[in-house]
Amino acid sequence: SARDSQIFIIGCGISGIGAAQKLLKHGFHNVHIIEATARSGGRIRTGRLGDNVVEIGANWIHGPSKENPVFRLACDYQLLDNESMSEENQAIDIGGHPLFVPNYFTSSGRKLGPETMEPVVEFFMNLLERSQQFHDSGGEPLPSVGEFVKAEAERLAPEEWKEDQGNTAIRMAMINTLLKLECCVSGTHTMDDVGLGAFGMYKTLPGLDCTFPEGYEGLIDHMMKELPNDIVLYNKPVKCIHWNYTKNGPDTKGMLFPIMIECVNGETFAADHVIVTVPLGYLKKHQDTLLSPSLPLHKLHSIQRMGFGTNDKIFLEFEQPFWDEDCEVIYLVWEDETHLTDVVSDVKMSWIRKLIGFTVLKPTERYGHVLCGWIAGRESEYMETLSEFEVLHSVTQLLRLFTGNPTITPRKLLRSQWFHDPYSCGSYTYVAKGCSEYDIDNLAEPLPLKGSNSKPLQVLFAGEATHRSFFSTVHGALLSGWREAERLVSHYTPASGSFSSKL
Ligand code: 6YU
Known part of the structure; x- marks a missing residue:
């Protein structure tokens, strides 16, 4: 069945975790996350200074109110104090x-x-x-x-x-x-x-920015507990995503997959779809090698034009x-x-x-x-x-x-040392001079491009940088992961409601 398709998510930050969560919920069961480091959370990272919990990465829930999915999850998991959850707090609008x-x-x-x-x-x-x-x-x-x-x-x-x-x-x-x-x-x-x-x-969303008393990573821990134990392959930096791939890999039992993911350590994974969630800073640095064939020019230009700083x-x-x-x-x-x-x-x-x-x-x-x-x-x-x-x-x-x-x-x-973190290459996205929402749309556009004859939706793009209005935030990242998962879900769910593959 279509739900058997092999889906790999590159990056175990909140957008990758969110994508996995949504795909599993819709019955896809061959879902894996490939993560370069030994941990999940990416730019959500809680550390310690002596006995104190400190946030090395994301600090606040920006605009903690009903519309904010990070706030809703944090409430469900009971990770916030009463004041942060109060109606008064949610109603305060400070415009960021x-x-x-x-x-x-x-x-x-x-x-x-x-x-x-x-x-x-x-x-x-x-x-x-x-x-x-x-x-x-x-x-x-x-x-x-x-x-x-x-x-x-x-x-x-x-x-x-x-x-x-x-x-x-x-x-x-x-x-x-x-x-x-x-x-x-x-x-x-x-x-x-x-x-x-x-x-x-x-x-911005309404709500007075709040923090997680026990650390932002608690949110990641709770989300990870809802995923199968072995869903993440840690310590496997991806070197290259080969798409429109026409050769059989060593372990594909004669089946033809359009994607072959090649890791730095030489391991390979065959896939039907891959959701790329690596930070924009990483994409900028590795834009010439992360995909083969290389990215279309308009996507490359938007990656270069958009801002990513420290x-x-x-x-x-x-x-x-x-x-x-x-x-x-x-x-x-x-x-x-x-x-x-x-x-x-x-x-x-x-x-x-x-x-x-x-x-x-x-x-x-x-x-x-x-x-x-x-x-x-x-x-x-x-x-x-x-x-x-x-x-x-x-x-x-x-x-x-x-x-x-x-x-x-x-x-x-x-x-913190976000710029020298080899898998972040900086902190987050800003809209640089000369950029517009079209650049963000270009970043988010799946491959192959519309109108191509090859298998659709081979490479999808999520992550903070791909959200039109909430870029640079945790809720923007989470929403982008859900968005790409839903793109796959609706691809396999014809408008009539009956369930069959469009492939
Ligand atoms: C928020 C906040 N906050 C402070 C600081 C930072 C950020 N943000 P991830 O990077 O998490 O995941 C990708 C994974 O991919 C990762 O695990 C990698 O290891 C992996 N990877 C990379 N390459 C790979 C490869 N080759 N193979 C395999 N895996 C690979 N957000 O909501 N509140 O207070 C802050 C802050 C210091 C660094 C923040 C905040 C941003 C969030 O942390 C960030 O968006 C998400 O965590 C990203 O998740 P992801 O899944 O996309 O990537 C007016 C106006 C102006 C506009 N801006 C104003 C907005 C204010 C933004 N504020 C932020 C402020 C702070 C303080």
Whole structure:
């Protein structure tokens, strides 16, 4: 029967797991996941700093409300606390930018009050909101979000803050901090790389972003428990997917399969369909070799055009907090950065300037005094090459400068290295200058292309990067896995409802 078809999923992140889940539910039983590493979860990865649970990868459920499938699963598995599940929490709509209680520190060791900085945050959020509106209206005046925000800030700031000119310089410096923060949010080197016309493609859901008290990986563990034990073949990086394949493999008992999957270790697997869920960063790096015959040109071009950058975290544990008790985010503002820019002039010397500050892990009773530092772009990629000791040294110097306290010393440090992870090659997708939803559609388009005479739906594409409005998120990844599984299900389910193969 059609449900006997051999289906292989490449990658055991949430999109791959989601695809497997849906296929099995619809009666497909020859489903396997091939995973390069020894673990499932991919960019959902929970680690430990001492006794504390910390998220090396995905952090929040963005927009935890009924429409969000990750929220629904997390509720079903009882992985969230009561507050996160409350109706009030689900109803809060913050448009993707949670307003954490801030502390502001500057490079001369000053702690600034909210009266100086709050107007800047409001001013900046307004510019970001305006940046998102070009997607529906078109006619964007500049190619990138960065260029637009900087130009508008230069134009509007003198009027906006004319009553309080003494603070203009520090407020411009704060805009740089917020631009660098946006680099972390978008996962890009600079906001000058993020397309203005497409910025509004990303859609937010209602709900106040929440975390998993016991770690995001709990979600993966629960999903994996619902799959057969032996469904994942671990430690098998796929080297090449041969499609439109016409030779018999050694183990296919005379049957002709259109796909032959070749692993780095030489093992091969014959398949009817393969769902590729590797990150866009991996595709960019291996686009010439991962498929044979190679990808059609329009798909290749979209892979090259779409953005995939790095956002890293640096966790620090302290004996005592240097921040206020109610503080949820610490911003670092460089007083000498009066010129608007979100990149540093010398990556090796000054990479630490790209670290925008920290979120405070809450509740304190659970975590003690732990901060999560955020750094994006080439500066974060350089940070990854340094030893943990060198990173600790730089961060300690930074904290001493900004607090004016020459004795502050973090007790422990842990940082992510997403760019140098050979199977992620960065953190997540953004829509680069000149890109549109058509590029995402191109990424998601199955092979062979429509109109070809060969067997249909040989290679399908899922993963975070293939979701039109929720790219860069866990829920986008999950939905993309379900989407590709459903594509196969409906392929084998004729509209009449009777069940037979269309092959
Ligand atoms: C979210 C969040 N979050 C922080 C950081 C990161 C990410 N995301 P996977 O990579 O999981 O799986 C692929 C598998 O394939 C993997 O296991 C590989 O080993 C394997 N593989 C690769 N090559 C292979 C080969 N050759 N052979 C076999 N196997 C192979 N998302 O919802 N909330 O807080 C964050 C964050 C540091 C790194 C995140 C967050 C992104 C998610 O983690 C990510 O999308 C999914 O886990 C991907 O799942 P997958 O299955 O697709 O791939 C306005 C506007 C602007 C737009 N952006 C704003 C949105 C904000 C996004 N925020 C993210 C923020 C954080 C902090």
